[in-house]
Amino acid sequence: MTPTVEIRSAPHVKAPRSVEQIMRNVVYSLLPVCAFFILQYGISAAALLIVVTGACLLTERFFLATGTQAGRLADWSATITGILLALSLPPGFPLWMGFVAGAVAIALGKAIFGGIGFNVFNPALVGRAFVQAAFPTAIATYTPSFLPGRFSEFVPSSLAMPLMMPADVSVWLHERQLDALAGATPLAKWKFEGVLANAVDLLTSLSGHMAVGPAPLLILLCGAYLAARRFLDWRIPASILGSATALALVLYSINPEHYPNPLFMLFSGGLIIGAIYMATDMVSSPVTPRGMVLYGVLIGVLTVVIRYYSGLPEGVMYAILIGNASMPLIERISQPTPFGKGVFNRQKRPASFTLDPDFIAPEITRAPTRTSRFSRKKDGADA
Secondary structure (H helix, E strand, O other), X not given: OOOOOOOXXXXXXXXXXXXXXXXXXXXXXXXXHHHHHHHHHOHHHHHHHHHXXXXXXHHHHHHHHHOOOEOOHHHOHHHHHHHHHHHOOOOOOXXXXXXXXXXXXXXXXXHHHOEOOOOOOOHHHHHHHHHHHHOHHHHOOOOOOOOOOOXXXXXXXXXXXXXXXXXXXXXXXXXXXXXXXXXXXXXXXXXXXXXXXXXXXXXXXXXXXXXXXXXXXXXXXXXXXXHHXXXXXXXXXXXXXXXXXXXXXXXXXXXOOOOOOHHHHHHOOOXXXXXXXXXXXXXXXXXXXXXXXXXXXHHHHHHHHHHHHOXXXXXXXXXXXXXXXXXXXXXXXXXXXXXXXXXXXXXXXOOOOOOOHHHOOHHHHOOOOOOOOOOXXXXXXXX
């Protein structure tokens, strides 16, 4: 019996990992981060995580049922979007606004492009950008961490009715004998008040009465787990954090009285979680090694520039979205260049030089001229 030969297209060797397995491990790595976030802010943070993630899952289910996007709920992608979006919002963010953020993240950040694998931008950041434009006051209102009674009562702004303005958190903080400035983020304090937080406190996020997110140290450990399991390429976060630190160090060395130290710039805000979890989205980030480095350097530099020279205290979100938009160009210029082709697939100009007849071997000069096998048309012949 003649054996059957199967001819298939690449890849011929496939890794045993599936999309579901990768996404599920990302969710597992985020569980300690979520637990610490709830430890910091209590039931308000827990409710925000549940509502935002639930909104993402419901919106994903709707678009899957209508057949307007690819994928399925079991691929865990909507769960990751909801968790990352909730972690990027203030813990006292009104829950109805969080639901809107989750729905927009899936609808405009994912479903409109065709579902999983087709999105141009990170869906979680699309949702956050929308609510930052729609609800600028609410998204800039933070509460201090580790407040007493955080597990027995909500932050008043969390329970605002739909389409209604949330309660004034500053009054609630004043009743607890806390300065309203205690609810400002470390970046906002430095940007608008000139108050510089301690870098060690920012690294662990264990210091009370600070409006900070999950501990950067914990996020780095969770990212190291993903990198060790090869679910995360280290080049993107390393280039983001390295370029941001390098630029902050240069500016700090030029004028240390005006610019903060690089450790403050590294551990404050959402730079760590953005570099580990958001910029590394497999769909909206480059796949070539050189492209990953260029992509990371662009995001790191833009983050520092926006923080220092714009009217906003934070710039990670916009830096990553700009990096997502630049990804096709980055991949194009970072592709391995075939021989004879330029960066933009233009044919290189061939090198030319004058050949000295004295260097031509006699055997070549005495060789008969090769005639063409095709006869040329005579002059005046019809075409």
